[in-house]
Amino acid sequence: MTLHDDPIKRAAETRPRMSRRYIASLAGFAVVVLVVGVLVRRWLHDSETAAPAPPSQAAAFQLLSQEGQLQRTAAYVAQRVGAVARFVEYVPAVHASGVRWAADTVFTTDSVHIVRALVGTAAARAIDGDSSAHAVSVARDSVRRDWLLVVGRSPTGSVLSATVLSGGRAPVDCAGRTVESFVLGMPLDERLAGAGLFNVTGEALGMAVWCGARVLAIPAHEVARLARESGPAAPIASPFGLGVRDDSLAHAYLGGDSAVLVDHVRRGSAADRAGLRVGDALLAIAGAPAGSARARATLGPSLAESLVVTRRRGAAVARVTLSRSPLGASERETGFGIGVTQAAAPSGIEVTDVRRDSPAARAGLRAGDLLVRVGETPVTSPADADRLLAEASASRRPTLVVFERDDGEHGVLLGGAAAAEAAR
Amino acid sequence: MNELTSLGLILLFALLVGHLVKVARIPEVTGYLIAGMLVGPSVLGWVTEDNLQSLHVFSEVGLGLILFSIGGAFEFVRMRRIGRQVLALTLAESGCTAVLVAGGLFAIGQPWQVALLLGAISVETGAASTLMVIRENNASGEFTESLTGVIGLNNILALVSFSVVAATIDLSTLAAGAELSFGGVARAIFPLVWQLVGSTALGFLVGLMLASWASQVVESGETLILLVGCVLLTVGVSTALGLSSLVASLAVGATLANLSTRSRRLFVALSRTDPPLYVIFFVLAGADLNLALLPSLGALGGVYVLCRAAGKLGGAWVAARRVEAPRPMQRFLGLSILAQAGLAVGLVLVTRERFPEIAPTVTTVVLGAVVIFEIAGPLSARFALDRTGESRPQDDDPLIAEV
Numbered sequence: 001m002t003l004h005d006d007p008i009k010r011a012a013e014t015r016p017r018m019s020r021r022y023i024a025s026l027a028g029f030a031v032v033v034l035v036v037g038v039l040v041r042r043w044l045h046d047s048e049t050a051a052p053a054p055p056s057q058a059a060a061f062q063l064l065s066q067e068g069q070l071q072r073t074a075a076y077v078a079q080r081v082g083a084v085a086r087f088v089e090y091v092p093a094v095h096a097s098g099v100r101w102a103a104d105t106v107f108t109t110d111s112v113h114i115v116r117a118l119v120g121t122a123a124a125r126a127i128d129g130d131s132s133a134h135a136v137s138v139a140r141d142s143v144r145r146d147w148l149l150v151v152g153r154s155p156t157g158s159v160l161s162a163t164v165l166s167g168g169r170a171p172v173d174c175a176g177r178t179v180e181s182f183v184l185g186m187p188l189d190e191r192l193a194g195a196g197l198f199n200v201t202g203e204a205l206g207m208a209v210w211c212g213a214r215v216l217a218i219p220a221h222e223v224a225r226l227a228r229e230s231g232p233a234a235p236i237a238s239p240f241g242l243g244v245r246d247d248s249l250a251h252a253y254l255g256g257d258s259a260v261l262v263d264h265v266r267r268g269s270a271a272d273r274a275g276l277r278v279g280d281a282l283l284a285i286a287g288a289p290a291g292s293a294r295a296r297a298t299l300g301p302s303l304a305e306s307l308v309v310t311r312r313r314g315a316a317v318a319r320v321t322l323s324r325s326p327l328g329a330s331e332r333e334t335g336f337g338i339g340v341t342q343a344a345a346p347s348g349i350e351v352t353d354v355r356r357d358s359p360a361a362r363a364g365l366r367a368g369d370l371l372v373r374v375g376e377t378p379v380t381s382p383a384d385a386d387r388l389l390a391e392a393s394a395s396r397r398p399t400l401v402v403f404e405r406d407d408g409e410h411g412v413l414l415g416g417a418a419a420a421e422a423a424r
Numbered sequence: 425m426n427e428l429t430s431l432g433l434i435l436l437f438a439l440l441v442g443h444l445v446k447v448a449r450i451p452e453v454t455g456y457l458i459a460g461m462l463v464g465p466s467v468l469g470w471v472t473e474d475n476l477q478s479l480h481v482f483s484e485v486g487l488g489l490i491l492f493s494i495g496g497a498f499e500f501v502r503m504r505r506i507g508r509q510v511l512a513l514t515l516a517e518s519g520c521t522a523v524l525v526a527g528g529l530f531a532i533g534q535p536w537q538v539a540l541l542l543g544a545i546s547v548e549t550g551a552a553s554t555l556m557v558i559r560e561n562n563a564s565g566e567f568t569e570s571l572t573g574v575i576g577l578n579n580i581l582a583l584v585s586f587s588v589v590a591a592t593i594d595l596s597t598l599a600a601g602a603e604l605s606f607g608g609v610a611r612a613i614f615p616l617v618w619q620l621v622g623s624t625a626l627g628f629l630v631g632l633m634l635a636s637w638a639s640q641v642v643e644s645g646e647t648l649i650l651l652v653g654c655v656l657l658t659v660g661v662s663t664a665l666g667l668s669s670l671v672a673s674l675a676v677g678a679t680l681a682n683l684s685t686r687s688r689r690l691f692v693a694l695s696r697t698d699p700p701l702y703v704i705f706f707v708l709a710g711a712d713l714n715l716a717l718l719p720s721l722g723a724l725g726g727v728y729v730l731c732r733a734a735g736k737l738g739g740a741w742v743a744a745r746r747v748e749a750p751r752p753m754q755r756f757l758g759l760s761i762l763a764q765a766g767l768a769v770g771l772v773l774v775t776r777e778r779f780p781e782i783a784p785t786v787t788t789v790v791l792g793a794v795v796i797f798e799i800a801g802p803l804s805a806r807f808a809l810d811r812t813g814e815s816r817p818q819d820d821d822p823l824i825a826e827v
Binding site: 023026027029030031033034037038040041044165168183187 | 535597610611614618621622624625626628629632665666683779
């Protein structure tokens with residue numbers, strides 16, 4: 001082959017030259033372009049303040065730990081949120097650091113409360129202008145290009161986190177409502193729903209919220225609005241002596257279909273005997289996902305003798321069977337929604353539980369009260385109490401129930417058509 | 425294993441595989457890439473990730489030299505002849521590819537940022553592997569000439585469209601945050617302007633130096649030193665100043681081709697000495713191909729690969745018909761521009777730096793698709809060149825013929 005056949009070599013053949021002056025002016029222009037470019041580049045680099053260097057996840061957590069912000073967050077939440085506090089702990093080991101919601105799957109529900117609490121303070125602080133009251137700061141809503149740390153827990157219990165760059169906020173559709181959301185370059189992983197959002201200095205910014213088909217990063221004040229609009233958590237009481245917190249916000253926005261949190265356990269009840277404790281997470285109830293409507297229906301009033309639930313406490317998952325009032329059970333419910341102990345006590349018959357929204361609860365009876373008389377008849381044994389209360393609740397006339405409390409004897413009128421009429 | 429052992433293994437193993445694939449009538453480039461894949465972390469692991477990191481400089485220089493060669497094709501006289509056609513072809517195939525890929529990805533629910541970035545990246549045709557196929561087959565003629573031009577232009581176009589998309593994303597982020605300051609806007613747009621204008625200026629200056637110095641250098645060894653020195657300088661300064669080493673190298677080649685009467689000698693000297701470097705380049709590129717990514721491509725990767733292939737083939741075909749290019753061009757241009765590597769991988773690195781939140785998706789898709797296109801591209805390019813009748817592999821080795 002000849003030289004001529006190679007495209008590149010042929011391209012390199014002798015070419016007529018341009019005039020020297022033309023080339024020189026081109027070269028001069030090129031030098032100017034480069035010099036100006038280098039100067040502009042340096043100026044831009046120097047003036048760059050909006051976007052801080054991206055911290056690696058590990059570095060960011062280290063920063064958080066050093067600043068003690070996480071610790072303060074946990075401590076603050078502990079002080080502020082009371083019941084929820086036991087689900088929050090600080091884990092110093094770097095690879096497991098972050099805010100850990102100890103009752104595993106419940107992180108979704110609880111983080112709502114955490115954020116509610118945080119939001120509450122932010123609002124309070126804004127009103128009274130006291131910034132020193134709480135060590136944990138809720139960040140002023142950021143509209144800047146900044147790094148967000150997302151820390152949450154997966155349903156399997158592992159700590160999930162992500163570092164994402166946010167570029168301000170914009171209104172977005174969230175399950176039919178328009179909310180302001182942090183603008184992120186990428187959608188957040190589904191499993192991060194319910195996770196907290198922090199800035200690199202550990203200030204709380206808001207939370208990751210499930211919006212129908214995707215997870216959005218919502219600022220704290222917007223979460224507060226969603227929480228207000230979705231109403232308070234509705235308690236469910238079960239004849240098995242078990243109360244769960246059914247947070248409609250969690251279900252609507254956090255995809256919390258998989259677990260519910262045990263809110264209260266009636267002493268001596270089936271749930272108590274099965275070893276359930278407040279704070280346990282229920283993953284499944286009678287074979288259905290705990291958050292589902294079917295599971296909630298199973299928990300409600302029913303004639304079933306037993307109920308199988310899947311419970312998680314910490315990392316341990318167990319299936320437990322709740323069996324209702326077998327022979328020799330220490331508790332059962334009688335008329336008016338009053339549960340009494342089956343053990344005779346010298347001082348009276350103790351009320352172990354009062355069903356929520358029952359006539360007795362409305363009348364002010366509480367667990368721990370001692371039943372003294374039903375009508376004219378003194379109560380001397382649990383069997384008495386059962387019989388008398390059953391009769392009274394079937395009667396058309398109201399019955400005076402006398403009970404003893406620390407501050408003395410009290411009497412309430414319960415039942416009867418007149419009372420029912422009045423209640424209506 | 426240390427770097428030198430890696431390097432030695434790379435060269436010898438590549439030679440071996442090169443021999444083997446010749447028997448199988450597969451382009452040597454493909455052979456090198458496969459050799460790289462075998463010795464790389466994906467399969468045998470003789471060349472480790474660390475080795476790849478430290479040998480990375482070879483890849484940069486290799487790519488610089490290849491684009492320098494392509495730049496040689498951009499000379500005024502020739503551009504006056506075929507420039508219009510090359511420009512039309514490039515715009516059509518690139519536009520078609522970008523629109524199909526971006527549209528397809530958007531249609532399956534990707535965020536517009538991801539769709540547009542991938543659309544821009546999909547435009548790029550692997551310059552190195554395609555050029556190597558041309559060389560290996562001693563291809564020359566009208567088709568080859570246009571092909572070289574199309575590849576050079578389409579790399580520039582990919583860079584420009586990527587920069588435009590990147591600037592758009594930056595601006596939209598700023599706008600969403602209601603932070604449209606002068607500095608922010610400048611920061612978003614500056615890389616676009618700087619990478620084009622600045623890189624061209626740098627390339628022109630180095631090319632000018634090369635052209636004027638070349639007339640003083642007679643000995644071919646010295647010529648080579650001058651050449652490699654200039655390319656190294658270009659790549660190095662580009663990296664330091666945040667310029668595109670690709671555009672700069674291209675500009676050096678183009679400047680030299682247009683200014684120097686002796687440029688031919690320089691390009692010949694280069695093509696005589698660079699094979700070991702190219703072998704290293706392709707083996708490293710092969711070792712970088714991450715086979716493990718293929719299964720994770722998923723629907724997203726499938727859409728990317730299909731749309732890109734459809735855009736390249738369809739766009740080239742339609743454009744070639746519209747500009748009434750010769751029949752071989754209509755039928756085979758698309759096939760010969762399928763390869764993808766080099767700049768695409770470079771743009772992924774830029775994405776990681778500028779948009780860390782989008783980067784995982786973009787990285788997986790592009791690096792996974794590169795595995796497919798880098799294997800299929802040279803094969804189809806070879807097929808296309810054979811069918812156009814412009815390849816003459818039976819001829820003597822051009823280098824020997826040259827001497």
